[in-house]
Amino acid sequence: xxxxxxxxxxxxxxxxxxxxxxxxxxxxxxxxxxxxxxxxxxxxxxxxxxxxxxxxxxxxxxxxxxxxxxxxxxxxxxxxxxxxxxxxxxxxxxxxxxxxxxxxxxxxxxxxxxxxxxxxxxxxxxxxxxxxxxxxxxxxxxxxxxxxxxxxxx
Amino acid sequence: xxxxxxxxxxxxxxxxxxxxxxxxxxxxxxxxxxxxxxxxxxxxxxxxxxxxxxxxxxxxxxxxxxxxxxxxxxxxxxxxxxxxxxxxxxxxxxxxxxxxxxxxxxxxxxxxxxxxxxxxxxxxxxxxxxxxxxxxxxxxxxxxxxxxxxxxxxxxxxxxxxxxxxxxxxxxxxxxxxxxxxxxxxxxxxxxxxxxxxxxxxxxxxxxxxxxxxxxxxxxxxxxxxxxxxxxxxxxxxxxxxxxxxxxxxxxxxxxxxxxxxxxxxxxxxxxxxxxxxxxxxxxxxxxxxxxxxxxxxxxxxxxxxxxxxxxxxxxxxxxxxxxxxxxxxxxxxxxxxxxxxxxxxxxxxxxxxxxxxxxxxx
Numbered sequence: 001x002x003x004x005x006x007x008x009x010x011x012x013x014x015x016x017x018x019x020x021x022x023x024x025x026x027x028x029x030x031x032x033x034x035x036x037x038x039x040x041x042x043x044x045x046x047x048x049x050x051x052x053x054x055x056x057x058x059x060x061x062x063x064x065x066x067x068x069x070x071x072x073x074x075x076x077x078x079x080x081x082x083x084x085x086x087x088x089x090x091x092x093x094x095x096x097x098x099x100x101x102x103x104x105x106x107x108x109x110x111x112x113x114x115x116x117x118x119x120x121x122x123x124x125x126x127x128x129x130x131x132x133x134x135x136x137x138x139x140x141x142x143x144x145x146x147x148x149x150x151x152x153x154x
Numbered sequence: 155x156x157x158x159x160x161x162x163x164x165x166x167x168x169x170x171x172x173x174x175x176x177x178x179x180x181x182x183x184x185x186x187x188x189x190x191x192x193x194x195x196x197x198x199x200x201x202x203x204x205x206x207x208x209x210x211x212x213x214x215x216x217x218x219x220x221x222x223x224x225x226x227x228x229x230x231x232x233x234x235x236x237x238x239x240x241x242x243x244x245x246x247x248x249x250x251x252x253x254x255x256x257x258x259x260x261x262x263x264x265x266x267x268x269x270x271x272x273x274x275x276x277x278x279x280x281x282x283x284x285x286x287x288x289x290x291x292x293x294x295x296x297x298x299x300x301x302x303x304x305x306x307x308x309x310x311x312x313x314x315x316x317x318x319x320x321x322x323x324x325x326x327x328x329x330x331x332x333x334x335x336x337x338x339x340x341x342x343x344x345x346x347x348x349x350x351x352x353x354x355x356x357x358x359x360x361x362x363x364x365x366x367x368x369x370x371x372x373x374x375x376x377x378x379x380x381x382x383x384x385x386x387x388x389x390x391x392x393x394x395x396x397x398x399x400x401x402x403x404x405x406x407x408x409x410x411x412x413x414x415x416x417x418x419x420x421x422x423x424x425x426x427x428x429x430x431x432x433x434x435x436x437x438x439x440x441x442x443x444x445x446x447x448x449x450x451x452x453x454x455x456x457x458x459x460x461x462x463x464x465x466x467x468x469x470x471x472x473x474x475x476x477x478x479x480x481x482x483x484x485x486x487x488x489x490x491x492x493x494x495x496x497x498x499x500x501x502x503x504x505x506x507x508x509x510x511x512x513x514x515x516x517x
Contacts, residue, residue, distance in 0.1 A: 087334035106371035
């Protein structure tokens with residue numbers, strides 16, 4: 001993994017202290033934080049400009065509960081994999097708006113690091129290394145895509 | 155026609171027995187209450203007398219009703235079960251009162267509160283049936299209207315309650331969302347300051363506070379996950395907490411063993427129990443372990459009929475000397491145990507320390 005370029009990550013979060021903390025975490029797991037968006041328009045614009053590998057998206061943004069919509073546009077139009085980071089896990093649509101999964105707030109530093117490392121492996125190998133770590137829930141579509149749905153049959 | 159003649163004859167005979175100056179007969183003939191008398195001894199029980207009130211109620215002429223069985227008043231809405239009730243009572247020689255859908259000559263329905271009683275002769279044989287009618291159409295209509303009104307009232311109330319519930323649910327989600335976000339914010343603040351603090355002792359203190367906030371945050375993240383908002387799953391929480399603490403302690407040399415039986419506590423006890431568990435587990439993870447010996451931290455939950463044990467054991471240096479037993483962590487542990495009505499025992503297991511918290515399980 002060391003020979004490969006770091007994963008580019010876009011942070012979409014309107015709470016600036018959380019965003020700054022997320023930037024630290026992203027760097028500490030060896031990824032690169034390429035940008036920070038606080039509203040949905042900004043998020044989609046940055047996603048299409050910077051073409052990140054992964055976007056961490058909060059549901060509540062500066063322009064309201066627009067994160068779901070932004071996630072859908074980022075996933076469909078910009079080709080980035082989206083991970084929701086939200087306290088509103090129950091309010092996510094059934095199809096996760098095309099996102100690969102969700103980390104529920106309040107998350108721990110460690111929980112986010114585990115989730116990012118896991119997703120990095122999934123993205124690079126196109127396959128899950130095992131069941132997702134505690135705190136990370138994959139969408140049904142991505143469970144199938146990465147072969148992580150054995151967790152349900154186990 | 156012979157039937158009609160027989161009925162007319164019987165009617166005249168009855169009339170003859172009761173001259174015009176018979177006050178009882180006059181009352182029956184003149185009352186506003188519709189009344190018929192039928193002849194029980196003739197075939198098919200024909201009407202032999204009908205007063206003016208009956209003719210007024212039904213719209214028939216006297217010659218149209220004498221000699222006929224009362225069933226000409228029935229129609230499509232007449233309830234067969236009610237008719238059977240009348241038949242059965244009369245066959246048993248008993249009085250009967252029912253409400254029956256009947257029809258006037260012009261076809262209009264009216265609700266007939268019908269009272270029928272047998273009339274016996276001196277020998278005790280039933281010779282006549284006496285039937286009185288009472289038009290209760292207006293009362294039934296009022297009742298129906300009242301029922302409809304109540305029904306629509308209930309619908310309106312149900313809709314109001316649904317709307318109120320929806321509002322409360324979304325308020326609950328909103329509050330839950332804010333609590334979680336604020337806990338996240340507090341965690342981030344502590345983490346950010348930890349990163350900028352050069353002094354080791356301050357950083358340690360901040361880390362400890364971060365862990366405590368993290369434990370409460372984990373409680374809140376878990377509380378709304380299950381279907382039951384009132385109950386808190388202790389085993390699931392401990393699995394989550396121990397993994398988090400072990401990872402942030404960066405102790406690759408340590409082995410974490412979990413042996414957790416399922417126990418649920420009321421949501422109100424979740425935060426204090428979580429904080430208590432956090433102190434115990436995080437203490438165990440911080441101990442220096444002797445070189446060369448594998449450090450093992452065990453977190454167990456054992457369930458008994460009326461209590462459960464939370465056990466946190468390690469293979470570290472055991473109980474610290476009494477002079478070092480006054481840390482803030484220990485104070486928190488003792489206070490929370492008191493709040494939870496839990497019994498707290500520390501055992502020096504040489505090597506290692508074993509903390510057992512025995513908590514009563516709620517009914």
